[in-house]
Each structure stands twice: as C-alpha cells, then as structure tokens.
Amino acid sequence: MADWTKKTILRSNALQQYIFETSAYPKEHEQLKELREASAEKYKDCGDRNHYFRQIIAIDPDKEAYETGAPFIKKAGVQQKIKFIPSDAFLVLNDLIKNGEEGSFDFIFVDAYKNDYLKFHELTLKLVKIGGIVAYDNTLWYGSVAKSKTEVADGLIKMFRSFEIEFNSFVAADPQVESSLLSIGDGLTLCMRLY
Ligand SMILES: C[S@@+](CC[C@H](N)C(=O)[O-])C[C@H]1O[C@@H](n2cnc3c(N)ncnc32)[C@H](O)[C@@H]1O
Structure with missing residues (x-):
C-alpha cells in the first residue's frame, strides 16, 4: 500500500484508506478511477513525490498571523514548502x-x-x-x-x-x-x- 503519511498531514495509512474507500472511491467516475490507477503506476518508482506539491507563498504584513500557525506547520513537516513574505x-x-x-x-x-x-x-x-x-x-x-x-x-x-x-x-x-x-x-x- 502507498505510504500516504508522506503525502498528507493525516498520520495513518489505515485512516486514509478508510476515507478513500468509504467516501471517495464509491462515487468515483470510471475515467477518474482509470486516471488514478494509471498515475499510481506511472509514479510508483518515484519515491516521495511530496516535493512537487504544496509549494505555497503566504503573504501578510502582520508576522504574528503566520507565527500562530508556524508550530503546526512544522509539526506537519511541511515548513519547507511554505515561503512566508511579511509584506x-x-x-x-x-x-x-x-x-x-x-x-x-x-x-x-x-x-x-x-x-x-x-x-x-x-x-x-x-x-x-x-x-x-x-x-x-x-x-x-x-x-x-x-x-x-x-x-x-x-x-x-x-x-x-x-x-x-x-x-x-x-x-x-x-x-x-x-x-x-x-x-x-x-x-x-x-x-x-x-x-
Ligand atoms: C482576518 S485576518 C486572516 C488571517 C489568516 N488568514 C487567518 O485566518 O488567521 C486578515 C489578515 O489580512 C491581512 N491583510 C490585510 N490586507 C492585506 C494586504 N494588502 N496584504 C497582505 N495581507 C493583508 C491582515 O494583516 C490580517 O492578518
């Protein structure tokens, strides 16, 4: 099974799988299912693709607005994806x-x-x-x-x-x-x- 914990802030593969199986997959369009499976096959050897995603620029002149969230962002291990610009x-x-x-x-x-x-x-x-x-x-x-x-x-x-x-x-x-x-x-x- 793919290690989803590397891609999302959810720290449980079982829980992620549960969400997919009970909520997403039952209503998934056949073409989306095929696309998902083809994508999984194409990238199966790429290791952690996380670095391609969620690059974010956050802007606020008020540094505190970012500093409030910063500890949680760090805990989620995604701080390197977020560039905060105080401006x-x-x-x-x-x-x-x-x-x-x-x-x-x-x-x-x-x-x-x-x-x-x-x-x-x-x-x-x-x-x-x-x-x-x-x-x-x-x-x-x-x-x-x-x-x-x-x-x-x-x-x-x-x-x-x-x-x-x-x-x-x-x-x-x-x-x-x-x-x-x-x-x-x-x-x-x-x-x-x-x-
Ligand atoms: C309601 S707060 C929301 C902050 C943050 N999104 C949150 O949910 O905690 C609005 C924020 O917009 C920022 N803001 C207002 N005008 C702005 C501007 N022109 N450029 C950047 N930030 C701005 C303020 O400094 C303030 O922190």
Whole structure:
C-alpha cells in the first residue's frame, strides 16, 4: 500500500484508506478511477513525490498571523514548502507579475480586508492558471450581504458590507470566471479562471 503519511498531514495509512474507500472511491467516475490507477503506476518508482506539491507563498504584513500557525506547520513537516513574505500582498503580487509568474499558480486564497477584494481579483486572475482556482473568504460577511442596510448594526460588519455585496455581484457577472459562493463558515467564493 502507498505510504500516504508522506503525502498528507493525516498520520495513518489505515485512516486514509478508510476515507478513500468509504467516501471517495464509491462515487468515483470510471475515467477518474482509470486516471488514478494509471498515475499510481506511472509514479510508483518515484519515491516521495511530496516535493512537487504544496509549494505555497503566504503573504501578510502582520508576522504574528503566520507565527500562530508556524508550530503546526512544522509539526506537519511541511515548513519547507511554505515561503512566508511579511509584506503588503499588492507589492508581492505585482512583483510576481513583473517577474513573469503570470498564469503559474494553481490556487490562490484571499483573506484580507474586504474593501480590497476587487483589486485582488484583478491581480489574482493574472497569476492563477487557466483552470486554476481563486478562493475568497468571508463573502457572506456574517450574513449581512442578504440584509438591508438598516438591519445591520453600526460597526465593522456594516463598514465592509457594501464592499462584499459589490464584490459578489462583480464576480457573479465576471465572464472570466466560473464562480460558486459556498455557504460554509462565513461564505467562501471559489472562482475558476476560464481564460
Ligand atoms: C482576518 S485576518 C486572516 C488571517 C489568516 N488568514 C487567518 O485566518 O488567521 C486578515 C489578515 O489580512 C491581512 N491583510 C490585510 N490586507 C492585506 C494586504 N494588502 N496584504 C497582505 N495581507 C493583508 C491582515 O494583516 C490580517 O492578518
């Protein structure tokens, strides 16, 4: 059996196998099954392929945001895959674009100030590959996006509510992405870049 503990943070092959067999495999499309089996065969002698995956750039001017998670990242043994840049993300994203990284990211996750989401969208769509995903957190903004202005009390929620509403409408109409607003947590919008 493949040693999945080298590839995931789950530290039990038996548990990983259980998840596959009870949750993933029963609903797996025949072509996906064949692709999975062909891939397993192709890479069976490659040893630990972990180094190909999960290379992540994490950006936040607030070092503490990263330092909170750092011990857990280390415990999971994936710290070498994460490059933390203590900076404003706009500077870093623009540098990545200037340095020829357009269309090279598989996945981008945005959880910053909500008034900046539209500006982020412009840059993330340049950096993610066609078919790649950009995820935006908090897009239901405590449920306030479905309330009238008068129903929301003054404060942080009211302050950013209109930005989330504007962002959600923009993304829903944006022809460059196929999007889905998932009703989990505080709302998570997934955008797949189409072109
Ligand atoms: C709600 S916190 C989320 C932090 C982290 N994602 C988490 O779940 O713990 C929002 C973070 O966005 C960061 N932030 C806001 N604007 C940013 C920007 N332009 N570039 C990088 N980070 C930004 C803030 O410093 C803050 O740490």
